[in-house]
Amino acid sequence: MSGSNSSDRGSGAELEAPSPLALTVHSLPAPTLDDAARRTALGRLKMFLILVVCAAPVIASYLAYYVVRPEGRTNYGSLIEPARAMPAALPLADLDGRPVAPASLQGQWLFVVVGGGACDAGCEQRLWLQRQVREALGREKGRIDKLWLVDDAAMPRAETLAALQRGDAVTVLRTERAALAAWLAPEPGHRLEEHFYLVDPQGLWMMRMPAQPDPSRLKRDLERLLRASAGWDRPGRP
Structure with a gap:
């Protein structure tokens, strides 16, 4: 019996204890150059x-x-295609004879009237309409300069110049008609001084208004151009 008990104890001692659970830890991938x-x-x-x-x-x-420029789009004025750049050599001077560089007019839209210094009734009407239409633009009017190009040697009358100083003054510059006619052009059958001309802030003549224009349609064209060109120009000229 004792031998039997001894044998049982011996075989029990020989049983192996369960091995511990092994865990493997994998490292995270390091950031690559990619x-x-x-x-x-x-x-x-x-x-x-x-x-x-x-x-x-x-x-x-x-x-x-x-x-x-969709086909359905209507302009009152005639678009000039391609637009014509203001000649760098265009002779310009103020009424005291001091030369003015054409490049100094860039940066804003120019609303241009052409006429002799004597300024007949038609000229005075265009200068009046130039002022009224610009004023009607409200807060956007500061983006447009009024320009009167005097294309002869006559001196404007004092009363005409005084009228031009009401509100925002008109820039009055003298030039030579032949040089001006090489840049601006009227509609067939009309004279140079019968139209308004629009020059963009880069100095490009890009639109001509009809002779004896409808003020409301003229204003509408200006409003469309100013909306389409927001950010192109600077407000006010020093």
Whole structure:
């Protein structure tokens, strides 16, 4: 019996204890150069999209004015295509004879009247309408300069000049008719001085208004141009 008990104890001692559960820990992948490049590219893309959003109004106005001209769109004035740049050599001077550089007129829209210094009734009517239409533009009027180009040697009358100083003064410059006629042109059958001419802030003559224009339609054309060109010009001329 004792031998039997001894044998049982011996075989029990030989049973192996259960082994502990083994866990394997895998390390996380380290960032690679490809990840860094991807983040850099994503950051640049976001910056580009921000710039596009900021520039979109300017781009849209440029396209609306210079590129997109739907067939259904109506203008009262005649668009000049291609627009004609103001000649760098156009002779300009103030009424005291001091030369004025054509480039100094850039930066704003120019609402131009042409006429001799004697300024007959038709000339005075156009200068009056020039002032009235510009005033009717309200808060946008500061984006347009009134310009009277005197195309002969006659001196404007004192009463005419005094009338031009009411409100925002008209810029009065003298030039040579032949040089002016090489840039601006009337409709067939009309004279140079019968029209209003619109020059954009880059110095490009781009529209001619009909002779004896309808003031309300003239104003509407100006409003459309100012909306389409928001941001192109500076407010007021020093």
